[in-house]
Amino acid sequence: MSTPSLLILPGDGIGPEVMAEVVRIIDWFGEKRGLKFDVTTALVGGAAYDKHGVPLSDETMAKAQEVDAVLLGAVGGPKYDVLDFSVKPERGLLRLRKEMDLFANLRPAQCFDALADFSSLKKDVVAGLDIMIVRELTSGIYFGEPRGIITEGNERVGINTQRYTESEIRRAAIAAFELAMKRNKKLCSMEKANVMESGILWRDVVTEVSADYPEVELSHMYADNGAMQLVRAPKQFDVIVTDNLFGDVLSDCAAMLTGSLGMLPSASLGAPMANGRPKAMYEPVHGSAPDIAGQGKANPIACILSFAMALRYSFDEGAEATRLEQSIENVLADGVRTADLLADEGVTPVSTSGMGDAILAALD
Numbered sequence: 369m370s371t372p373s374l375l376i377l378p379g380d381g382i383g384p385e386v387m388a389e390v391v392r393i394i395d396w397f398g399e400k401r402g403l404k405f406d407v408t409t410a411l412v413g414g415a416a417y418d419k420h421g422v423p424l425s426d427e428t429m430a431k432a433q434e435v436d437a438v439l440l441g442a443v444g445g446p447k448y449d450v451l452d453f454s455v456k457p458e459r460g461l462l463r464l465r466k467e468m469d470l471f472a473n474l475r476p477a478q479c480f481d482a483l484a485d486f487s488s489l490k491k492d493v494v495a496g497l498d499i500m501i502v503r504e505l506t507s508g509i510y511f512g513e514p515r516g517i518i519t520e521g522n523e524r525v526g527i528n529t530q531r532y533t534e535s536e537i538r539r540a541a542i543a544a545f546e547l548a549m550k551r552n553k554k555l556c557s558m559e560k561a562n563v564m565e566s567g568i569l570w571r572d573v574v575t576e577v578s579a580d581y582p583e584v585e586l587s588h589m590y591a592d593n594g595a596m597q598l599v600r601a602p603k604q605f606d607v608i609v610t611d612n613l614f615g616d617v618l619s620d621c622a623a624m625l626t627g628s629l630g631m632l633p634s635a636s637l638g639a640p641m642a643n644g645r646p647k648a649m650y651e652p653v654h655g656s657a658p659d660i661a662g663q664g665k666a667n668p669i670a671c672i673l674s675f676a677m678a679l680r681y682s683f684d685e686g687a688e689a690t691r692l693e694q695s696i697e698n699v700l701a702d703g704v705r706t707a708d709l710l711a712d713e714g715v716t717p718v719s720t721s722g723m724g725d726a727i728l729a730a731l732d
């Protein structure tokens with residue numbers, strides 16, 4: 369097989385700062401584990417606008433379509449707030465998601481023991497938590513027609529439509545079953561089949577797809593109960609698959625079980641390419657954090673964990689992904705903290721590159 373390819377898009381604000389630490393880690397895997405990547409770096413967001421007048425050049429878009437995985441930092445910042453909507457930094461990100469047709473958004477909620485105190489829940493409820501929410505990203509109520517605000521009689525009516533085709537549900541379900549196969553072979557599908565026809569279809573199609581994955585234990589749950597269960601006993605889940613709207617809310621809820629924005633990775637997957645790998649973009653959940661940009665304070669772990677997800681879900685290097693995650697766990701257990709992870713005053717925070725140093729040392 370040819371050398372796997374990566375497109376790195378650092379972006380704006382803290383994006384380039386956290387991505388610099390990821391690049392050191394990628395280099396480590398090349399030197400110490402013989403895991404070489406063919407890396408291309410390009411501009412996105414405000415940085416691309418400054419140079420090319422657009423938040424994503426056609427050339428970079430074409431590159432994103434051809435590589436095995438895209439790794440993105442963050443885009444945006446106050447400097448760009450005055451720009452016309454059509455060239456705002458976020459449009460670069462939206463173009464990538466749309467043209468790559470990334471229909472499955474993967475949001476893990478993983479609790480590192482050393483940070484369990486950060487959770488708003490009891491330590492034993494979240495310690496060791498490791499679940500994954502797969503959210504359908506390109507259809508559902510955010511896109512369905514008709515939509516708009518109309519006037520009926522003497523009042524306004526706001527309209528959005530939940531609409532799912534079988535094929536849209538099927539491809540999201542397949543992505544979730546494939547993930548479950550790479551994890552613990554347990555999948556819970558959430559909808560509201562009790563009150564929504566789109567939920568009935570969702571349940572039907574997910575059940576149909578399950579015939580191709582007899583090893584995966586499938587369950588169904590109403591999404592409101594799912595919300596309760598996520599807060600009551602999150603460790604009962606492994607992979608959860610749900611629609612765009614429920615997934616938006618449930619994934620934010622699950623993510624916060626585990627603490628800081630600086631720790632949260634994500635992935636967005638599309639259809640399989642000719643080599644069998646899904647189109648994929650990996651990125652931290654956080655934004656460009658203009659309030660701390662340029663100060664070396666940013667926590668690089670969310671971006672590093674996004675690379676770990678790339679290792680596991682794009683490159684079938686699950687053992688190497690675990691190696692990286694374990695190193696992060698060890699560093700945190702040793703008490704190394706960036707400023708965002710500090711609960712008490714007595715500890716001196718490390719810088720962005722200080723955290724990178726510690727993770728590299730732990731990898732060694």
Ligand code: NAI
Pocket residue numbers: 382386441442443444445446458461629630631651652653654655656657658659660665666667668670708
């Ligand atoms: P943000 O995620 O950039 O920051 C929210 C808060 O969390 C800030 O106080 C920030 O300092 C802190 N924070 C975020 N990441 C951190 C890290 N790695 N380490 C330590 N602290 C961290 O969200 P905000 O402030 O709403 O947006 C700032 C800019 O980022 C805006 O221009 C927004 O449009 C853009 N944005 C971009 C996203 C992306 O590229 N995917 C996602 C969200 C926002």
Ligand code: MG
Pocket residue numbers: 616617620
């Ligand atoms: Mg949200």
